Amino acid sequence: MFRSRLVLGLTTAGMLAAVSLTACGSDPDVTAASNKSVDVVAVDYAYKELPAKAKAGTQFSLVNESAKELHEFVAIRLPDAEKRPIKELVKLPEAELGALLSPKPATVIIAQPKKGAEIMPVGDGTISEPGRYIVFCAIPTGAVPQEYLDAAAKANGQKPEGVAGGPPHFVNGMYGEITIS
Numbered sequence: 001m002f003r004s005r006l007v008l009g010l011t012t013a014g015m016l017a018a019v020s021l022t023a024c025g026s027d028p029d030v031t032a033a034s035n036k037s038v039d040v041v042a043v044d045y046a047y048k049e050l051p052a053k054a055k056a057g058t059q060f061s062l063v064n065e066s067a068k069e070l071h072e073f074v075a076i077r078l079p080d081a082e083k084r085p086i087k088e089l090v091k092l093p094e095a096e097l098g099a100l101l102s103p104k105p106a107t108v109i110i111a112q113p114k115k116g117a118e119i120m121p122v123g124d125g126t127i128s129e130p131g132r133y134i135v136f137c138a139i140p141t142g143a144v145p146q147e148y149l150d151a152a153a154k155a156n157g158q159k160p161e162g163v164a165g166g167p168p169h170f171v172n173g174m175y176g177e178i179t180i181s
């Protein structure tokens, strides 16, 4: 399963604490217009046009506008009792964050730079179950796209390991949330 390896690329809690408070990726004014499909845009290092709300069954896709970085859209349903804002959650100590992110994602979409191809190691972009989802990108900053994709292909749906790079993109602010109803 997609266990807490997700965050093994994490650095220290100290680095997480350095995350800017201004970088939260959801736009509270945006609600998905259609219950069919939504294109989320990835830039270095944030999501654009990430709806705050969408209907169950919405299929997401990821358009990567970065010139060189690979980006991903990992959506994990949070426990119903979890009410803290996402910007607090991403700053939790690694073990705590790892536990929160241990459920299998509803979907994982990886998109190549320059609006390149999408790869879907988990699911097909569809989020079916109502709830509150954290959306984040854990690709190491500066990782070579092909190196990461090769590692992802070998990882069988789990988080690729051993890919050179800096802290995961969510440490740079690449995270957000979507409420599915």
Ligand SMILES: [Cu+2]
Pocket: 045, 070, 071, 072, 137, 138, 139, 169, 174
């Ligand atoms: Cu990213």
